[in-house]
Amino acid sequence: MVQCYKFTFLIKKGAIILNGWVIYNGHLAAEAFLQFPKQIKKTGSEKNIEINVVANNHLCYQATKNGVYLKHAEGWELPSFVIFHDKDIALARQLELLDIPVYNNAQSIEICDNKVLMYQHLAKKNVNIPKTVIAPKIFSNTTTIELESFLTLAKEFSYPFIMKEGYGSFGEQVYLIHNEEEYIARIKAIYDKPFVLQEFVDSSYGRDIRIFVVGDKVVAGLKRSSDIDFRANVYLGSKVEGYHASPAEKELAVAAAKAVGATYCGVDLLIGKNGEPIICEVNTNAHVANILKHTGVNVAEPILDHIITQL
Numbered sequence: 001m002v003q004c005y006k007f008t009f010l011i012k013k014g015a016i017i018l019n020g021w022v023i024y025n026g027h028l029a030a031e032a033f034l035q036f037p038k039q040i041k042k043t044g045s046e047k048n049i050e051i052n053v054v055a056n057n058h059l060c061y062q063a064t065k066n067g068v069y070l071k072h073a074e075g076w077e078l079p080s081f082v083i084f085h086d087k088d089i090a091l092a093r094q095l096e097l098l099d100i101p102v103y104n105n106a107q108s109i110e111i112c113d114n115k116v117l118m119y120q121h122l123a124k125k126n127v128n129i130p131k132t133v134i135a136p137k138i139f140s141n142t143t144t145i146e147l148e149s150f151l152t153l154a155k156e157f158s159y160p161f162i163m164k165e166g167y168g169s170f171g172e173q174v175y176l177i178h179n180e181e182e183y184i185a186r187i188k189a190i191y192d193k194p195f196v197l198q199e200f201v202d203s204s205y206g207r208d209i210r211i212f213v214v215g216d217k218v219v220a221g222l223k224r225s226s227d228i229d230f231r232a233n234v235y236l237g238s239k240v241e242g243y244h245a246s247p248a249e250k251e252l253a254v255a256a257a258k259a260v261g262a263t264y265c266g267v268d269l270l271i272g273k274n275g276e277p278i279i280c281e282v283n284t285n286a287h288v289a290n291i292l293k294h295t296g297v298n299v300a301e302p303i304l305d306h307i308i309t310q311l
C-alpha cells in the first residue's frame, strides 16, 4: 500500500493555487546548484504558485510493511508536484510511488546520470550520436584485466578517440586518447567504473552548443568555445555567448530530450564536419546561470508553464 499525507491543491483566498517543491541536494549547496531552485521559487511566486525549496536530506523516506512514506523534517505537507534538481533517484522514485508528479521524472534522471544508459536510449531512437562502444563490466575485486579484449574494442576507432566515464560532469571524466599506451593507462585508472569509447568529432574541437529544451520546444541556446581544451565545458574555461539554434539543431535537441524522457534539459551538440549537429549528451540537471546571463532567458518561466499544462 502506498501511504501519502494530505496534499495536492491549496486553497488560498478562494483561488486554487498549486503547491510545488523544488528539490536540491543538501550536500551540494554551493551557489551554482541553488540558482535553479531560486529561479523556480521566484518565478513561481510571480505566477501565484507556492514553491518550497527542499533539500533531499531534510526528508525522511521510508519503506515499511505498511507502505511508502515521506516526511519533511519540519512537517511540511506533501506538494502537488516536484521539480527535481538532484540525482537522488531513490527520492524521485519515492515521490512517484506517492503519486506525486515529478519533473524530471526518476527514469530520465537515471538515464542521463549514466552516459552508458543515455547513449543506449539515444541510439534506440536513432538519434544522431557519435559512434559509441560500451565497455564490458569489471567487478571491483578483479585482479587481472584482460587487455586483449579492450584492444579489440579500440579497433572500432582510429586514434585519437574519446573515452568517457558513465558518471561524470563538467568535462572532468572525458578523455581524448591518442595512442594505445594512453588507452591502457586509462583503462587501468577507470578500472571498475562504467565507461564508453567514442568517435572523436574533431570538427568540434573545443566547441559545442548548449540548447535548453522544455517540452518539445527550444527555449534558449549557448555557444561555447575553448582555446585551451578539446572540451567546451564552461568549468574548464570556455567562452560563452548566446546562440540561436538552426531548425536542424532544434529538431535534433528535441528528439534527444524525448529519447531520454526529459521534460526539460540542457542538450549538448557537437558540430560535424559539414556543420551538421551531433548529440554529445543530455543533462537533466543542467546549470542555468549562463543561460540567464547570456540570453536573458529565465528557463523557470517555460518550465512552470509547461508543468501547469501537464497538471
Ligand SMILES: Nc1ncnc2c1ncn2[C@@H]1O[C@H](COP(=O)(O)OP(=O)(O)O)[C@@H](O)[C@H]1O
Pocket (backbone or CB within 6 Å): 130, 162, 164, 168, 169, 170, 171, 172, 173, 174, 198, 199, 200, 201, 202, 204, 205, 206, 207, 208, 230, 231, 232, 233, 268, 270, 280, 281
Ligand atoms: N565525441 C566527442 N567528440 C568531440 N568532443 C567531445 C566528444 N564528446 C565530448 N566532447 C567534448 O567534451 C565535452 C564534455 O563532454 P560531455 O559528454 O558533455 O561530458 P560532461 O557531462 O562532463 O559535460 C563536450 O562539451 C565536448 O566539448
Ligand SMILES: [Mg+2]
Pocket (backbone or CB within 6 Å): 170, 171, 268, 281
Ligand atoms: Mg556536457
